[in-house]
Amino acid sequence: MKQNLIALLCGIIFGMGLSLSQMISPNKVLNFLDITGNWDPSLIFVMIGALAVAFVSFKWILKRPAPILAENFQLSRKLSVDKSLLLGAAIFGIGWGMSGYCPGPAVTGLGLLSLESIIMVAAIYLGFFAYNRLFEQQ
Amino acid sequence: MENFTPLSATAGGVLIGVSVTLLLLFNGRIGGVSGIMNGVLFAPKNDRLWRLIFVFGLILGGFVFQLLVPDFNIPRQNYPLLLLGLGGFLVGFGTRMGGGCTSGHGICGLANLSIRSLIATLTFMAAGMITVYIIRHSLELVS
Numbered sequence: 001m002k003q004n005l006i007a008l009l010c011g012i013i014f015g016m017g018l019s020l021s022q023m024i025s026p027n028k029v030l031n032f033l034d035i036t037g038n039w040d041p042s043l044i045f046v047m048i049g050a051l052a053v054a055f056v057s058f059k060w061i062l063k064r065p066a067p068i069l070a071e072n073f074q075l076s077r078k079l080s081v082d083k084s085l086l087l088g089a090a091i092f093g094i095g096w097g098m099s100g101y102c103p104g105p106a107v108t109g110l111g112l113l114s115l116e117s118i119i120m121v122a123a124i125y126l127g128f129f130a131y132n133r134l135f136e137q138q
Numbered sequence: 139m140e141n142f143t144p145l146s147a148t149a150g151g152v153l154i155g156v157s158v159t160l161l162l163l164f165n166g167r168i169g170g171v172s173g174i175m176n177g178v179l180f181a182p183k184n185d186r187l188w189r190l191i192f193v194f195g196l197i198l199g200g201f202v203f204q205l206l207v208p209d210f211n212i213p214r215q216n217y218p219l220l221l222l223g224l225g226g227f228l229v230g231f232g233t234r235m236g237g238g239c240t241s242g243h244g245i246c247g248l249a250n251l252s253i254r255s256l257i258a259t260l261t262f263m264a265a266g267m268i269t270v271y272i273i274r275h276s277l278e279l280v281s
Binding site: 002003004006007008009010011012013014015016017018019020021022023024025026027028030031033034035036037038040041042043045046047048049050051052053054055057058061062066067068069070071072073074075076078079080081084085086087088089090091092093094095096097098099100101102103104106107108109110111112113114115116117119120121122123124125126127128129130131132135136 | 140141142143144146147148149150151152153154155156157158159160161162163164165166167168169171172175176179180187188189191192193194195196197198199200201202203204207210211212213214215217219221222223224225226227228229230231232233234235236237239240241243244245246247248249250252253254257258259261262263264265266267268269270271273274275
């Protein structure tokens with residue numbers, strides 16, 4: 001129950017952060033990726049703001065034996081840079097550049113009743129489904 | 139660079155940093171949106187509810203912000219449907235294959251000094267930049 005409340009709070013704060021930084025405006029994201037055009041470096045500042053907090057806090061949090069409400073930290077155990085990391089990141093980047101949406105802004109845009117967000121979220125889930133079907137046996 | 143908004147961008151980034159901090163501190167989870175979204179449908183059944191609630195929170199956050207500051211973000215219209223649909227599919231497929239997106243690799247992974255996340259972030263940014271160059275300046279599909 002408490003974990004669900006934290007999840008709700010974190011989702012709200014995250015959605016507000018994406019809204020305040022205007023990362024939910026896909027053309028602003030495309031203007032960041034458009035380095036030869038009318039470049040808008042704002043996205044770098046979003047990352048700087050987020051990393052300034054998370055870099056310090058993660059270091060401090062991960063010194064704890066466990067999180068406050070759960071038994072353990074669930075972090076990725078993968079260490080190696082492999083083909084699927086590179087290919088997957090490249091495919092994601094192509095889709096990001098085509099649309100101007102990464103997953104967070106696509107979902108958050110649903111709160112603005114944006115038609116594009118509905119299309120994006122549906123297409124993203126199709127992509128998840130296709131990958132899981134092809135490569136993950138569950 | 140007349141659209142450059144460093145203050146609101148940094149402040150919004152700080153909020154995102156606070157969000158991923160609380161999620162890790164209390165729940166021990168990484169605030170990577172693609173992984174959370176995927177798990178809403180595809181995680182083990184007892185691991186789905188908090189993800190659905192987080193996603194609902196994102197939508198609520200966007201909704202409330204729009205109520206408080208109308209016209210700050212105006213939904214785009216008339217963008218080519220093919221770029222959205224195919225782009226969305228590739229975002230979903232690629233983030234699964236690469237194990238994360240802008241938040242999971244670009245924020246949480248980098249904050250954790252993960253080499254994998256650094257390589258992934260540089261790769262998707264480069265791929266995004268090349269793609270935008272092609273659709274805006276070579277093929278001129280959008281302006």
